Amino acid sequence: MTNLLFTLYPWVKSLHIMAVISWMAGLFYLPRLFVYHVEKAQAVEGAQDIFFEMEEKLLRVIMRPAMIVAWVCGLIMVFTPGIVGWDWSWPWVKGAAVIGMTWFHHWLMARRKDFLEGRNTLSGRQFRMMNEVPTVLMVAIVLAVVLKF
Numbered sequence: 001m002t003n004l005l006f007t008l009y010p011w012v013k014s015l016h017i018m019a020v021i022s023w024m025a026g027l028f029y030l031p032r033l034f035v036y037h038v039e040k041a042q043a044v045e046g047a048q049d050i051f052f053e054m055e056e057k058l059l060r061v062i063m064r065p066a067m068i069v070a071w072v073c074g075l076i077m078v079f080t081p082g083i084v085g086w087d088w089s090w091p092w093v094k095g096a097a098v099i100g101m102t103w104f105h106h107w108l109m110a111r112r113k114d115f116l117e118g119r120n121t122l123s124g125r126q127f128r129m130m131n132e133v134p135t136v137l138m139v140a141i142v143l144a145v146v147l148k149f
Helices: 002-043 047-078 090-116 124-130 133-147
Strands: none
Touching: 002 047, 002 090, 002 124, 002 133, 047 090, 090 124, 090 133
16 A cells, blocks of 8 residues: 555655645635625626635535645545654644635635625625635745745
């Protein structure tokens, strides 16, 4: 099994990077859609339904599959012997930030449900501020992985 993990490692790592890029794109874009949903949807006939469809497809077609692939590939790499040294801080920092990113993903799903049920209470400004969360987490992840502190 170890030989198989070593053989697959470059492929798994490549797939992991592609999935993370896709997931991050969604994590950056969905809060921005929410900003426009709050600020512009009422002004244009039918815009609300267009926002609902865009948000749903972004979550279902791009973000959810990308998150799952990123997690699966990440776990495969973690279980590849010699890749992660648990006596260092970086895997713990990355792990905590990835859990934070996953929490943010689920928070966004809950906000979408609020929109669908007409219960959204957040303003465009609040969604703009929340749009910084994935950036902060991404910085922590990249620095942890590259610098391996």
